[in-house]
Amino acid sequence: xxxxxxxxxxxxxxxxxxxxxxxxxxxxxxxxxxxx
Amino acid sequence: xxxxxxxxxxxxxxxxxxxxxxxxxxxxxxxxxxxxxxxxxxxxxxxxxxxxxxxxxxxxxxxxxxxxxxxxxxxxxxxxxxxxxxxxxxxxxxxxxxxxxxxxxxxxxxxxxxxxxxxxxxxxxxxxxxxxx
Numbered sequence: 001x002x003x004x005x006x007x008x009x010x011x012x013x014x015x016x017x018x019x020x021x022x023x024x025x026x027x028x029x030x031x032x033x034x035x036x
Numbered sequence: 037x038x039x040x041x042x043x044x045x046x047x048x049x050x051x052x053x054x055x056x057x058x059x060x061x062x063x064x065x066x067x068x069x070x071x072x073x074x075x076x077x078x079x080x081x082x083x084x085x086x087x088x089x090x091x092x093x094x095x096x097x098x099x100x101x102x103x104x105x106x107x108x109x110x111x112x113x114x115x116x117x118x119x120x121x122x123x124x125x126x127x128x129x130x131x132x133x134x135x136x137x138x139x140x141x142x143x144x145x146x147x148x149x150x151x152x153x154x155x156x157x158x159x160x161x162x163x164x165x166x167x168x169x
Contacts, residue, residue: 001047002052004052007069007091009091010071014073014079014081021077
């Protein structure tokens with residue numbers, strides 16, 4: 001399968017996500033997928 | 037969720053998912069990429085494969101008449117990804133406020149079923165600067 005690790009969109013989205021989280025943070029009690 | 041969706045092919049590590057949109061404008065290759073932000077937090081990137089530019093593009097409006105099927109397919113990749121990584125938290129944002137709103141609507145329409153397996157947090161959108169939920 002194609003390597004997308006250097007795709008500009010992927011890189012851009014990752015950088016935006018990191019900047020957003022750095023600025024706004026995340027819910028402190030963030031939870032993962034519930035156990036089934 | 038028992039919604040119509042496309043068959044998806046994934047890489048061995050379940051970070052890349054590819055599928056083809058079929059509609060009035062022909063066959064369009066779609067890709068979902070999960071990238072680690074930090075720890076268990078991952079970003080979901082989604083776009084069309086631009087064969088001419090050899091890169092993903094999330095600004096295209098494909099208008100292939102299968103929006104709900106595409107959203108269901110992307111959701112199915114999130115389910116598969118979190119089956120592989122149960123502790124994962126997924127962050128995503130649309131390429132435009134309208135698309136983010138579209139994704140929010142899709143989640144809201146299926147919220148009851150989604151919440152059986154996931155905790156959903158909709159936080160401030162950086163462009164709208166108001167809570168989405």
